Amino acid sequence: MLMERVEGSTKLLVPARATKSLFYNPGMELCRDIDIAVIAALAPRMVYLDALAGTGVRGIRVANEVGLPVVLNDRSKEAYEVIKHNIELNGIEAEIFNEDANILMHRHRYDIVDIDPFGSPVPFLDSVARSANRLILVTATDTAPLCGAHTSGLRRYAARALNTEYHKEMATRILLGRVTRDMCRYDRAIEPLLCYSKSHFVRVIARVDRGAKRADECMRRLGFIIHCFACGNRFAVHELLGIDERCAICGGRLATAGPLYLAPIKDDSFCSKVLDVLRAREMGKKREAMKIVGTCMGELDIPFYYEYHNICKTLRISPPPFQYLIDALRASGYKASRTHFSDTGFKTDAGIEAIKSLLEYMHR
Ligand SMILES: C[S@@+](CC[C@H](N)C(=O)[O-])C[C@H]1O[C@@H](n2cnc3c(N)ncnc32)[C@H](O)[C@@H]1O
Ligand SMILES: [Zn+2]
Numbered sequence: 183m184l185m186e187r188v189e190g191s192t193k194l195l196v197p198a199r200a201t202k203s204l205f206y207n208p209g210m211e212l213c214r215d216i217d218i219a220v221i222a223a224l225a226p227r228m229v230y231l232d233a234l235a236g237t238g239v240r241g242i243r244v245a246n247e248v249g250l251p252v253v254l255n256d257r258s259k260e261a262y263e264v265i266k267h268n269i270e271l272n273g274i275e276a277e278i279f280n281e282d283a284n285i286l287m288h289r290h291r292y293d294i295v296d297i298d299p300f301g302s303p304v305p306f307l308d309s310v311a312r313s314a315n316r317l318i319l320v321t322a323t324d325t326a327p328l329c330g331a332h333t334s335g336l337r338r339y340a341a342r343a344l345n346t347e348y349h350k351e352m353a354t355r356i357l358l359g360r361v362t363r364d365m366c367r368y369d370r371a372i373e374p375l376l377c378y379s380k381s382h383f384v385r386v387i388a389r390v391d392r393g394a395k396r397a398d399e400c401m402r403r404l405g406f407i408i409h410c411f412a413c414g415n416r417f418a419v420h421e422l423l424g425i426d427e428r429c430a431i432c433g434g435r436l437a438t439a440g441p442l443y444l445a446p447i448k449d450d451s452f453c454s455k456v457l458d459v460l461r462a463r464e465m466g467k468k469r470e471a472m473k474i475v476g477t478c479m480g481e482l483d484i485p486f487y488y489e490y491h492n493i494c495k496t497l498r499i500s501p502p503p504f505q506y507l508i509d510a511l512r513a514s515g516y517k518a519s520r521t522h523f524s525d526t527g528f529k530t531d532a533g534i535e536a537i538k539s540l541l542e543y544m545h546r
Contacts (some may be wrong), residue, residue, distance in 0.1 A: 203260040205236040211465040223455040226295030233283040238265035245274040255279040287313035288432040307364040322387045328353035347489040350379040350523040358443035371400035377447040405438035446483040453479035477522035484531040499545040
C-alpha cells in the first residue's frame with residue numbers, strides 16, 4: 183500500500199511498509215536533511231546521481247529543494263514506477279533509469295554520486311570511483327562488520343575492526359579507508375567534508391580530487407589504531423614496524439585495527455556553511471541535523487574517543503558532570519571536545535593515564 187508524505191518541501195508517494203522491491207525508511211529523513219544542506223552549501227551547478235533511489239526521495243529532494251539536475255536509478259521495476267510518479271508529483275524534470283547501478287556508473291560520469299544501499303556499499307565502490315567527478319555520498323548500514331562485531335569485516339573491507347568503546351568512529355574510518363583504496367586505484371583522492379555515524383548507519387560525504395600525487399597523499403593518511411583492552415590505552419600509527427606487542431602502560435597484549443583512515447573526517451569551514459543552510463531552512467529533522475553538524479564541527483581531529491562512564495566504572499567512582507571533565511582537561515593544558523558519535527564520549531590529546539588521574543583527582 184502506498185501513502186503520501188512530505189519531506190523538506192518535497193511531496194512523495196512512499197510504501198506504508200517497505201518491501202524488497204520498494205524501500206523507504208522514514209528514520210533516514212535526518213540523513214537526507216543533512217544531505218540537502220550539504221549539497222546546497224556546495225553551490226555550483228552539478229549533476230547528481232541517486233544510483234539506488236528506492237522511491238526517489240533523495241534525488242527528487244535534491245532537484246526540488248536545491249535545484250540541481252538529477253538522474254535517478256533503481257533496478258526494481260516497482261521502485262522505477264514510483265520514482266516516475268514522484269517526479270510528476272513535484273513537477274520537476276529528471277532522467278530516470280531502471281538498471282543495475284554498477285552498469286550505469288560504468289557507462290556514465292556524474293559530478294555527484296550518491297549510493298544508499300541495503301547494508302554494505304562495497305559492491306558499488308569500484309563503480310563509484312570511476313563515475314564520481316566531484317563529490318561522493320555513501321551510506322553503510324552493515325555496522326556489525328564495520329564495528330568489529332562480525333568476522334565478515336575483514337573480507338568485505340579488507341581491514342580489521344576491533345569492538346572497542348569507540349566502535350562507531352572505527353566503523354566510519356574503516357569505511358573511509360576502504361573508499362580511499364577504491365578511489366586511489368583510479369588516481370583519485372578524497373577530502374572528507376562531513377562523515378558521521380548515527381544509530382544504525384554511517385554516512386561518508388567527501389570531495390573527489392584527481393591526480394596521482396593527490397592519490398598518493400591520500401593513501402598516506404591510512405594507518406592503524408593500536409588498542410589495549412586491559413587498561414584502555416590507545417594510539418594511532420601509520421606504520422606497524424617497531425610497535426611493541428605489549429602495552430607500555432600496563433604490559434597487556436596490544437590489538438591492532440586497520441588499515442583505516444586517520445586524517446580529519448570533516449572540514450570545519452564546510453560544516454559551518456552547512457549549518458548556515460540548515461539554520462535558514464525548514465526541515466523535519468532540522469534540530470537533530472544541526473546538533474550533529476555543529477558537534478562534528480567542534481570535534482578534535484583525533485581518530486578515536488573515550489567513554490567517560492566506562493573509565494569511571496573501572497575506577498569505581500561516580501561520574502562527575504560531563505562538562506566538568508572537559509573543562510578540567512582543558513584547564514590542565516590538554517585539548518578536549520565532545521563527539522557526535524556518543525553523548526558520553528569525549529576526544530582529547532591526554533593519554534589514558536592522565537585522564538584517569540584527572541578523574542580520580544576530581545573525585546576527591
Ligand atoms: C536502501 S534502498 C534505497 C533507499 C533510498 N535511497 C531512500 O533514501 O529511501 C536500496 C535500493 O537499491 C536498489 N538496488 C539494490 N541493488 C541494486 C543494483 N545493483 N542496482 C540498482 N538498484 C539496486 C533496491 O531496489 C532499493 O530500492
Ligand atoms: Zn594497557
